[in-house]
Amino acid sequence: MKSSILKLIAEAVATINWNYVTLSRFRYGNKRRPAFRGAPHWHERPFAYEIYHRLRQRWSAERLERFCLVQAEVLKRYQEIEKMKKMPDILFHAPNTERNLAVVEIKLASNNSKPLSKDLNKLLLFQRILHYEILVEIVIGTDQALVKTKAQLIRLSKNIRATIFVILLSLTDHRTSVVKITKFRAYEIVPKSEG
Numbered sequence: 001m002k003s004s005i006l007k008l009i010a011e012a013v014a015t016i017n018w019n020y021v022t023l024s025r026f027r028y029g030n031k032r033r034p035a036f037r038g039a040p041h042w043h044e045r046p047f048a049y050e051i052y053h054r055l056r057q058r059w060s061a062e063r064l065e066r067f068c069l070v071q072a073e074v075l076k077r078y079q080e081i082e083k084m085k086k087m088p089d090i091l092f093h094a095p096n097t098e099r100n101l102a103v104v105e106i107k108l109a110s111n112n113s114k115p116l117s118k119d120l121n122k123l124l125l126f127q128r129i130l131h132y133e134i135l136v137e138i139v140i141g142t143d144q145a146l147v148k149t150k151a152q153l154i155r156l157s158k159n160i161r162a163t164i165f166v167i168l169l170s171l172t173d174h175r176t177s178v179v180k181i182t183k184f185r186a187y188e189i190v191p192k193s194e195g
Contacts, residue, residue, distance in 0.1 A: 005092055005102050006165055006178075008062070009136055012054035013167050014176045020053075021046040042171065047140055048072070048089050048106045055090065068094045068101050086122050092134070102134035103127070109141025109149050116152055120181075124162055135164040143172040150179060157181045 023041045052072045059070050071091050090104035103126040105119040116139070123135040139149050146168045153166060166179040 004062075004064075005134055006136065008055065008058050008064075009051075009102070009104065009138075010167055010176060010178060012051050012058055013138055013169055015054055016047070016050045016169075018174065020050045040171075042108060042110075042140070044106055044108050044111065044140075047108075047138075047169075051106065051138065052090055068092050068099060071095075086125060088122065088126060091132075093132075098131070100126075100130050100132045102136060103132040104136045104138065106138045107140070109139050109145035116149065117156055120156060120160065120164060123164055124160070127162060135162065137164060137166045138169065139166060140169045141171060143170050146170060153179055153181060 021042070023043065023046070049072075052070070055070050059065065069092070071093070073087055073089060088103045089106045090102075091100075092102035092104075093100045103123055105123055107114060107116060107119050116137070119137055123132075123137065126132045127135055139146065141149060149166075149168065160181055161183055163180065163182040166181065168177050168179065170176070
């Protein structure tokens with residue numbers, strides 16, 4: 001089941017519909033008519049919603065609801081879990097049981113206000129307190145930004161004593177790759193997919 005979940009997440013990321021995540025390039029300013037200019041602009045939420053949509057489609061097609069559900073942005077504070085005031089982007093779990101399979105965080109590589117280490121620590125918290133088995137970080141960025149992210153993952157891996165899968169999604173060519181961080185190491189485990 002673990003490898004199936006990771007595979008489904010990677011497939012969902014690789015098959016997103018770029019029409020739903022690419023924001024308008026019109027700039028309004030003080031003009032009566034908008035001007036079409038500038039580079040494409042990206043936000044995390046459209047990616048999170050599209051990935052969630054793709055996951056739900058795959059989950060239903062594979063009839064995996066009998067094992068667990070995919071839910072988005074569940075704030076665990078309502079369950080009165082001490083030290084758990086965090087909200088992950090996506091959860092795979094069996095509600096009303098203690099069966100917690102996977103927790104997913106999504107980040108734009110260009111979002112400097114939300115450091116990668118903060119996301120990885122959130123994943124580790126969900127594993128430590130709620131015993132989630134699979135930890136997944138999805139990082140979206142230009143090829144240049146993803147090279148920096150890989151270097152950052154190597155540095156951060158020195159302090160991580162768990163396994164975290166990081167799916168890298170290129171804004172440049174729409175390809176994905178998977179990096180596995182495991183007890184002091186980070187290495188690519190899946191070659192780039194066609195975008």
